[in-house]
Amino acid sequence: MFESLISFVREQYGTNEFIPLHAPLFQGREREYVADTIESTFVSSVGAYVDRFERDMAAYTGSPRAVAVVNGTAALHVALKLAGVQPGELVITQPLTFVATCNAIAYCGAEPVFIDVDRDTLGLSAVALAQWLDEHARLDTDGQCRTKADGKLVRACVPMHTFGHPADIDGLVSVCAQWNLALVEDAAESLGSLYKGRHTGTFGLLGTLSFNGNKVITTGGGGMVLAGEALGARAKHLTTTAKIPHPYEYVHDEVGYNYRLPNLNAALGCAQLEMLDSFVQAKRELAERYAEHFRGSELSFLTEPEECRSNYWLNAVICQDGSQRDALLKATNESGVMTRPIWALMNRLAFHANARAGALPNAHWLEERVVNIPSSVIPGLCR
Template sequence: MFESLVRFVREQYRTNEFIPLHAPVFAGHERQYVSDTIESTFVSSVGAYVDRFERDIATYTTSPRAVATVNGTAALHIALQLAGVRTGELVITQPLTFVATCNAIAYCNAEPVFVDVDRHTLGLSPKALAAWLEEHAHLGDDGLCRTKMDGRVVRACVPMHTFGHPADLDGLVAVCSAWKLALVEDAAESLGSLYKGQHTGTFGLLGTLSFNGNKIITTGGGGMILSGEALATRAKHLTTTAKKPHPFEYVHDELGYNYRLPNLNAALGCAQLEQLEEFVANKRELAARYAEHLKGSDLQFVSEPPECRSNYWLNAVVCEDREQRDALLKASNAQGVMTRPIWALMNHLSMYASSLKGELANAEWLEARVVNLPSSVVQRSLA
């Protein structure tokens, strides 16, 4: 039943060997820049490439500032702290996400609240967000969003741009503004994606990126906080063990974190970023070929939302039901073509099973049907 799809994937990558879901491509100055750091001996968190990578990401995304971190989870952890999230407070997010989104909330000793997604974006639904707030929350006399049940502060909202497809940011910005919620975008998967011409991660108070080995560009491991000047200055301080500048003394003025990105990793990121627009164009071409191939089939290709440019980090299809999903996963992986289901919903994981949640009909429907297809950049030498 899925032989045609497997053949199609093999034709794109021109190989009979194992095809991974998403592998990095090193076709630029990676070796040169990494060698530069080794020769300089500045391989840790102080070095010219860290500063350059931050500047280049800020320029690319048009964010006022960018602060590099050791990974995307660390970036989101600090972003939530800067958004004011404190012990015992609530943070609204989507159940259809990678576990790091919720873990970062838990690192703040806060708790997630799960609100449904939209099927056409796979991201947090503004309508579901507004409905949950209207039913369960109110604005207190102190101007804070609080639950009607026990008065707990609902501090922030964290949408995630699933597989690189922008969520409905106009709607989310409007709801968060009305309810005095800090909007913190988890843009880990969406570097290079645009919502109405503006880069994801730049609509809220803060945004975060990831440069894990499977992302559209990689630093091996790494992340980035996008924000305005004041919050970026605070982020830099907190992620550098809260160490005050001094010629030789070790003075730390608050609880800080050893979250800075090493220069070695930043060098790799600078070389990768130089190729990002080519990677995005390449992946969008692959997505278009997938969409054309799947026309008229039982599998529905997941396309970018209207007025958006998706980086198509991971291509995905929606199967008719769980049975077809499982059959596709079994058949493709048995033939050496890696496919993966979408994540288990966060409220189905033991550590988040007791979290507050709204109606999650769309998320549950998608969980049972979505499969990711191989999405690596097709190297030009092979194309």
């Protein structure tokens, strides 16, 4: 069975060389735009491409504002600050995520609360969230969500759209509204994904994107905060060292962050964004081929949720158990076809060992079984 998968992957990518999990593709105007930036000498934090990248991303996602920053973790950090997260408060998230989600919570001095995910989306479960809140939380006289046990303020909720598959946004929006929680979407992996026709990252108070080298499009490093006009303006101010505009004076009105995306990176991003639709189309066609290949197999291919369009950032299969997962990982990687398991659950990490958590049966089940398989855009599928 594994030999069949290895042969299939090599057939798709047309090579007997090493096949990475997800490599960037540059076949647009990347060199032109980057060279233009170098010629202009505006290669750092000020330049026309930063402004253009923000405008183009806002238009693409339908967000009123988009603010470019150095990476997705910085975007999450700023988003949580703008959502009002303070030291000692609680932020609900999922244990099945990349560590950056929890790092951003820690940067704010807050503590994560880990709630289970749905098996079909791999994203935070609205049902599990509601159950935990009903059991462990209350609304105080000011309408704020606090824990029953010790009165800790529960400020925000951060679901992630895992591997580009949209989480149950309708359910999460409803629960967060009921409990007065700020919804901050970690859409780092889901650029180009739609939930009921609307782009991920635009349903909550704020959303965040990532343009790391392994994402659907890349700026080398980079991220984006998606927000309304007012919060977007605040995000821009905070991420540019909180400097008050002035022709020559240096006046800063609060503690800010030097999170500005360099113009050089933004130039790359502008060119990549022009290719995004063709990249997503190509990735979705590859996913269809995988789905057909695995039909009737012992391995179950993860497909997009109903009423959603996934970008299929990283394709994934669900093994029957941990032993089959380990055998798959060993066979493919030894054959030069890169695969990897899903992340270790965040509550297993030593520095989150004492974090609050609900029951996590789905997260544990998926942790033992999910394997990512090669997902790079195939140039020949781009149209």
